[in-house]
Amino acid sequence: MSDGEIAVSDLADASLDVFAAHAHEQPLVRVRLDVSYDGTDFSGWAVQPGQRTVQGVLQDALSTALRVPPLTLTVAGRTDAGVHATGQVAHGDLPADVWAGASGRLVHKLSGILPRDVRVAAVTQVPDTFDARFGALWRRYVYRISDAEGGIEPLQRRQVLAWRRPLDVAAMSAAAAPLVGLHDFVAFCRRRAGASTIRTLESLDITRTEGEIVCTVQADAFCRSMVRSLVGALIAVGEGRRPVEWPAELLSYDTRCDDVGVAPAHGLTLVEVRYPPDDQLHLRAAQARARRG
């Protein structure tokens, strides 16, 4: 996924989304959607022609529920194909009269329209300065791995990576510690033209509970494939294929490191996105745009 980069195709996101059919008639209100999905059968978040995507399914469901033309959603974390979410956040703009008429029953109505692998837990009106993508203070992802001898707990198999060899969690934790902080993570990122790969990694914790290893990672934003590359590097350490110091050494690279494996998508879940209080929303969005441009 890519949480905070600006590319040419995204410039439209930075301006207030305009709801074409009503733009000249009446004011818009901004709404925040709290979204969960099982990423297994989606080609990721972002709309792509001919693909089933979370954004596409959600935009169509909103259009059906509200009887309006499709609107464009902006999201906190543009997850890749196969990545899940339990705490995804998106925003969109609706004509005020449409929102006023629908808000009370919209969540219930959407649950009857949406397929069972995507869910809207809440829709709430937010200030016009709320930006799901650039306004976020931080994103938190969880990556789950099982190295249990008997394999993955069957009911968890869609969201946990099976690893056939035992992993040394103490070594993984030691390797993770120096990655925390403000660094250029280009070695762990798929480069996009004009986008910064400097990020503040706020925490990277690895814990083991009953054969399941949980990597919890929090940052102001992530570049494309960054979490899965961090996990890939830590797995190499956990298996003993690389020394504990190796992931930190990669922070001095000035280009993508092809020795870093990208862990499979299905182990990854976006679990939470945090925003500042309403009166600081505009400051945060301006700061994020400036820093990551």
Place this chain on the structure above:
Amino acid sequence: MSDGEIAVSDLADASLDVFAAHAHEQPLVRVRLDVSYDGTDFSGWAVQPGQRTVQGVLQDALSTALRVPPLTLTVAGRTDAGVHATGQVAHGDLPADVWAGASGRLVHKLSGILPRDVRVAAVTQVPDTFDARFGALWRRYVYRISDAEGGIEPLQRRQVLAWRRPLDVAAMSAAAAPLVGLHDFVAFCRRRAGASTIRTLESLDITRTEGEIVCTVQADAFCRSMVRSLVGALIAVGEGRRPVEWPAELLSYDTRCDDVGVAPAHGLTLVEVRYPPDDQLHLRAAQARARRG
């Protein structure tokens, strides 16, 4: 499911399973298997001709892993089609030399043979007096329901029942309390000829956490469809369709009550089976057989 009844077809289970190919050659050892499965794509536990069942898949996998003819497994809870397990227990008998040669790597080997919806977490040698079915002190099942306005959390949808109307958990708990104890649960059971429907319900707790309602039920054993019928009756109370006193009134019935709905299979998971210490195993099995015959 049916956890403790004796029918004509089951009489063979009560004697020590005999491993045909080796029976006259050498001693057998009894092994306990700790098993989990996602019941979605299984026609229940018990082998049925032409159906994919957990017992059938497990017995075939053991036969492949050990290079022996198929053996018969005896299980703690014979779950119905669609019911899941995270703490199922089974036993079987193996020739001592086969066990001696395979025990160290059997769990790992099975994880490479079994499909991803069933898992053996452990295989351990137990006394000959261990009986997964009649030796159990109690079974614990969990039934999960979500009445959240936005629907079920997508990653949980295979194991949680979606309920579109809000449920009153306090009313459900009040209705559940008088069901605990020694009763004839025939109103909640599918009758089988010659089988008792008297059971000791040790606990039936209903809790709510963030839009998910969890019913945890523990008994010495359960008759067929008993847990799902108990949950069906409690849902009727939770919705306000039946008074709080109704489920307890059904304890005076002497036949199955057709007004009790059977809750769908996929909300149900067998989570734990408890056995006595080794030196009391034979007493428990004899007691259970006598009581439920």
